[in-house]
Amino acid sequence: MLKTLIFDVDGTLADTERDGHRVAFNRAFADAGFEWNWDEAHYGELLNVTGGRERIVHFIQTHAPEIAHAQRDSLSRELHARKTEHYVRMVDEGAVHLRPGVARLLAEAHAAGLMLAIATTTSRANIDALLAHTLPQRALGWFAAIGAAEDAPRKKPDPQVYRFVLDALDADPHDCFAFEDSAAGLRAARAVGIPTIVTVNDYTRAQDFNGALSVLSDLGDGAMPAKAIAGAPLQRGIVDVKQLRRWHAQYMR
Numbered sequence: 001m002l003k004t005l006i007f008d009v010d011g012t013l014a015d016t017e018r019d020g021h022r023v024a025f026n027r028a029f030a031d032a033g034f035e036w037n038w039d040e041a042h043y044g045e046l047l048n049v050t051g052g053r054e055r056i057v058h059f060i061q062t063h064a065p066e067i068a069h070a071q072r073d074s075l076s077r078e079l080h081a082r083k084t085e086h087y088v089r090m091v092d093e094g095a096v097h098l099r100p101g102v103a104r105l106l107a108e109a110h111a112a113g114l115m116l117a118i119a120t121t122t123s124r125a126n127i128d129a130l131l132a133h134t135l136p137q138r139a140l141g142w143f144a145a146i147g148a149a150e151d152a153p154r155k156k157p158d159p160q161v162y163r164f165v166l167d168a169l170d171a172d173p174h175d176c177f178a179f180e181d182s183a184a185g186l187r188a189a190r191a192v193g194i195p196t197i198v199t200v201n202d203y204t205r206a207q208d209f210n211g212a213l214s215v216l217s218d219l220g221d222g223a224m225p226a227k228a229i230a231g232a233p234l235q236r237g238i239v240d241v242k243q244l245r246r247w248h249a250q251y252m253r
């Protein structure tokens with residue numbers, strides 16, 4: 001039986017990367033006196049490295065090899081901490097919005113008695129800021145488990161964060177649906193057997209989503225129906241609890 005919905009954050013709940021995380025990284029670099037600037041296209045490539053600190057380490061290794069090996073760990077930690085401060089401030093100032101249908105589905109699923117959870121590689125401070133700024137106060141308690149970077153140091157596509165959430169909820173993966181936007185996230189959820197619905201975005205739409213239950217433009221909302229791209233089709237242009245239960249009955253027998 002469908003009992004639990006587990007959401008990725010970056011790219012899934014909200015389009016956080018291009019105008020949020022990317023800008024915050026660049027501000028942290030500028031604060032530290034580096035002339036590094038990650039433009040939109042380059043950032044798309046850097047997203048192949050999941051996790052903000054890991055992304056900085058990768059960039060130093062490939063673009064600033066003159067920085068001594070011994071310094072990379074502490075430098076990447078300092079830059080990442082500063083980046084998190086910038087990102088949280090930007091979210092508080094309203095730079096990031098929920099994707100279409102997200103607030104609707106969360107409220108509807110909670111009202112229908114489904115359990116909600118989060119499984120993400122992003123830092124806990126980023127999640128708290130996003131939820132506080134984009135959802136009503138009463139919604140903050142809806143999430144029965146939140147798995148973040150601090151809970152799962154091995155980043156997606158490693159399934160560690162999904163294992164953490166399943167353990168915290170004592171849930172059977174077949175009773176869950178995961179929502180992801182990227183191939184790395186899809187692989188992480190599938191590695192522990194959770195059927196996964198993908199909502200693509202500009203950075204991820206060309207990725208390989210083989211193994212997804214359904215690949216969609218977004219969750220769909222009132223005047224803005226979602227488009228089905230691959231896999232299980234949508235009945236009414238939106239992902240709602242009725243649609244999820246129908247998919248679960250059809251595909252999870």
Ligand code: XBP
Nearest residue numbers: 010021050051052120121122123185
């Ligand atoms: C998202 C990420 C995150 C963010 C930055 O991946 O890779 O690292 O880009 O957040 P997913 P931090 O959506 O698959 O979880 O800087 O806090 O790591």
Ligand code: MG
Nearest residue numbers: 008010011181
């Ligand atoms: Mg994501």
